[in-house]
Amino acid sequence: MLKCSAFSSNKTYMLKCYTFSSNKTYNVRFFTTFAAPATFPDSDFSDDTQDLVIHDKDLLRKSRRDSGTGLHVLDLIHRGSLEPDRSLYNTLFKKCTLLKKLDEARIVHAHINASLFMDDLVMQNTILNTYCKCGSLDDAHNLFEEMPVKDMVTWTALITGYSQNDQPLNALVLFPQMLRLELKPNQFTLSSVLKASGTGISDKYGRQVHAFCFKYGYVWNVYVGSSLLDMYARFGRMDDAWLVFDKLESKNEVSWNALIAGHARKGEGEHALKMFSGMLRQGFEPTHFTYSSVFTALASMGSLEQGKWVHAHVIKSGGKLIAYVGNTLLDMYAKSGSIDDARKVFNRLERRDVVSWNSMITGYAQHGHGKEAVRWFAEMLRIRIVPNEITFLCVLTACSHAGLLDEGQKCFELMKKYSIEPQEAHYVTMVDLLGRAGRLDQAMKFIIKLPVEPTAAVWGALLGACRIHKNMDLGTYAAERIFEFDPHDSGPHVLLANMYASAGRLCDAAKVRKMMKESGLKKEPAxxxxxxxxxxxxxxxxxxxxxxxxxxxxxxxxxxxxxxxxxxxxxxxxxxxxxxxxxxxxxxxxxxxxxxxxxxxxxxxxxxxxxxxxxxxxxxxxxxxxxxxxxxxxxxxxxxxxxxxxxxxxxxxxxxxxx
DNA sequence: TTAGGGTTAG
Known part of the structure; x- marks a missing residue:
């Protein structure tokens, strides 16, 4: 909060500002293009104040450094010292957006409601967009409902808001409503709707939007096209993604990144790497997005040499190891078998977050160093990194694979302390942990006591353990439970037949095989x-x-x-x-x-x-x-x-x- | 005034 007084001469204002937060007083020379205010008293200036010089174009930068939103300007307006204009409000909203200051945005909004801009559509759109960017879709939606006049930008801003804030269904509901009002979507609308269409289980909706892109002439636009190919890539339809990519009127880093990420997600490391080389050949500069996708792809390939080659690119580019790139890089090293290199990357990270720790724990666990994984988990807790549900899954898996029964049980209990509700995967891993350790009765009791109905995966973990420990009766019971979920799943049939065969009960194994044959079940080819x-x-x-x-x-x-x-x-x-x-x-x-x-x-x-x-x-x-x-x-x-x-x-x- | 791309597990 600032208290200000000021005087002016030729659009240069001398402001005396006192901040309550730091108990400091500033003399501020504020050069601006605003209209000249009324007279200001200059008697308040004292000798022991600090001087700051601010140009209005610098307002944003300066106040960012001060970690404030520059709201003191509103005091000036309120006192009649400054005549507000559009650019002033825009600057304030930009600042609120940048710092995600929702409360401040609400204050500026209230101020605007008492000003000449009260019914200004462009200003209302800006406010709506600010609420979206601050993450408050409720505020944005309320304003949207209150607006007497809405244009295409209003609808687009709200659609984008929902799309960017993990509410794709709301975005997808709004789009047809907008079309019914005969508002014509532009490239902004279509790329946001396509982003929202990239979620869910089917590309049916995305294909319909694709048709709208054709209809409105935006299909080869680099923004719309990149969103379109990304949508196809998210549904694993890389052929369709390539068709869009090839026909783009121009390509940029985002189009390349979307395609590389698509291949990486599908575990098609070779394709992703070829795309990366192609991108370099054509003179595009890789971004953080590119590197994190390429490292994900390399991790799935386990290709250490190629991983080192791309790592060298990152070093040459001189960029810092930001979280996304650093985490995927260390994961790549861990999955390629070089846990030492992974640890070196971990040590060099600018900031280590829960994903960095999870990746290291998983790295140790997957390579058979269960105790080391548990040690890293303990260290993570010691330095007060808050674990998430994935951390617990990583540690439980590590314990299960290393036979660390006590540590695994303690870890499961610890989930309560961090208020993390176990999910199906945690239950499955607990059954696996108990079962592998030979505690089949305990595993069965654990299943019976589950607060949710046990799934096929839970019974599958028990069946797997029964196969290891040759417990025919319990194994048969678990297999029967799995068949109730899906009688056509070949996996448990094979496991059951294997279990009988390894116990020398060849007749029972033959019965299962016969059953599989009669049902037309085929083992997945290895x-x-x-x-x-x-x-x-x-x-x-x-x-x-x-x-x-x-x-x-x-x-x-x-x-x-x-x-x-x-x-x-x-x-x-x-x-x-x-x-x-x-x-x-x-x-x-x-x-x-x-x-x-x-x-x-x-x-x-x-x-x-x-x-x-x-x-x-x-x-x-x-x-x-x-x-x-x-x-x-x-x-x-x-x-x-x-x-x-x-x-x-x-x-x-x-x-x-x-x- | 409104837009698109990236991480850990199973």
């Missing part, structure tokens, strides 16, 4: 990928299509012989559909990850770390074989399955056989 010499090779079990199949099998046969010599015993319970023991053992050696390993050994130099990715959980027999293989071939083998990472080195796996 695939493994291996990256060599900048190309990605995919393998499926019993792969007969690969041009080098003979050589691949020869290499694996050689390894198979060697690992058997040092203790590998094939576990044929992981083969479902063959009754003959010899045939089962033969099929076991043709699992996709084994073929991928053989191919990687053929095509990479000695000592080179081998990276394999798998679309489902790594098979138990392959896990055992890889441990022995890592010793025989003297290589580090990293397998990333849907659950976690396995670092096989010198006969051991980082997961400690607990996955």
């Amino acid at each position: 695939c493994s990928w291996v990256e060599t010499k900048n190309a990605i090779h995919m393998f499926v079990a019993n792969d007969d299509a690969h041009p080098q199949r003979e050589e691949i099998r020869k290499v694996w046969d050689e390894i198979y012989g060697k690992i058997k010599e040092i203790g590998y015993i094939p576990d044929s319970s992981h083969v479902l559909f063959y009754a003959d023991q010899q045939e089962r053992e033969a099929k076991l050696q043709l699992h996709s990850e084994k073929l991928a390993l053989a191919y990687a050994l053929m095509t990479t130099p000695p000592g080179f770390t081998i990276w394999i990715k798998k679309n489902i959980r790594v098979c138990g027999d392959c896990h055992s074989a890889f441990k022995f293989a890592s010793k025989v071939v003297v290589r580090e083998i990293i397998v990333r399955d849907t659950n976690r990472y396995h670092h096989f080195r010198d006969g051991f796996c980082s997961c400690g056989d607990y996955w």
Whole structure:
């Protein structure tokens, strides 16, 4: 709050300002284009005041430094010292928007309501927009309802407000209402409506808006086009996104970023990286948005070398590691297996937020360092970083994978202290934690006591644990509960059949297989990928299509012989559909990850770390074989399955056989 | 006066 007095000469005003907050008095020379005010007393000036010089164009900058909104100007207006004009109010609203000062915006609004601008449509639109930018859609909506006259900008401002404040449905409801009034949307309206259309489960609405973009002639506009391709990309329709991108009349960083982000979200790292190179070739400067999407893409590829190359770009660009880029960068290093580099990035971050901590905890957990993950969680709490629901999920998963039963239970209890309501994923992980640790009865009691109806995923976690600990009765019960949700889900059928097979109950396993056959259920085909010499090779079990199949099998046969010599015993319970023991053992050696390993050994130099990715959980027999293989071939083998990472080195796996 | 793109888990 400022108290001011002033005098003027030729549009230069000398203001005496006293701030109650800091108990300081300022002599302020205020150069302005405002009309000359009435006379001012100059007797208030004292000698012990500080001098500031402010030009009206500097008002925004100066008051930003003072962390105020410059509302003292309103006092001047109120005292008749200044005659308000549009640019003064606009400056104040800009300031409120910038600092998200809702209360101040309300004060300026009240002031305007008592001024000549009371019924000014443009001014009303500005106020409405300020409320939206300050996050108060209630204020914006109230004003919208009160406005006797509304134009296209009024509607667009409110639509944009809802779209930008996570209320897409409200935005989508307003759009047709606006059209019914025969107000013609422009590029601002359409890009906001498209942003709102990018949420939800279907692109049906977005496609309709696409038609409106054609109708009104904005489809090739870079703003509308970028929103349009982003909308398609969010629904995974990259072909449609590309069609829009290719036809844009001009492209900018945002169009490129939207496309890169689309590929990154789909886990199409290669495409995202190609786009990044293309963007550089065409002379576009990558932004924070670009880098965070590219690192997300690289994280999904686990491609450390390419990750380092892009990291070098960021360093060359000289930018600071802001939260988004820094967090995705450290996640990339963690997911690429280099937890040390991830920690270095973490240490260099300008600001470490809950996402930075979660990423480190997950990094440790996924690479088998459960205790380290728990230690980081404790440190995070010690320095009073407030955990979120993802933090707890990360820590619970870490505990579950590392067999840290007590720590996991304590972590679950701690959620109450932070007022975080457990979600389905937390319950699933708790059942997993108890079940893997062999506490199947406790897991069952936990499910019974759940405050919500247990889901198929909860029963699935119990079934998985029953398979590990060979508890047929409880496993069968869990499987039956899952079938009640979805009798056509092949996953639990396979798990159940595996469970019977590994317990030697081949007749029961055969019954499940028969049931699957009769219902037309097919097991999801297991695939493994291996990256060599900048190309990605995919393998499926019993792969007969690969041009080098003979050589691949020869290499694996050689390894198979060697690992058997040092203790590998094939576990044929992981083969479902063959009754003959010899045939089962033969099929076991043709699992996709084994073929991928053989191919990687053929095509990479000695000592080179081998990276394999798998679309489902790594098979138990392959896990055992890889441990022995890592010793025989003297290589580090990293397998990333849907659950976690396995670092096989010198006969051991980082997961400690607990996955 | 109104517009578009980015992070952690499962």
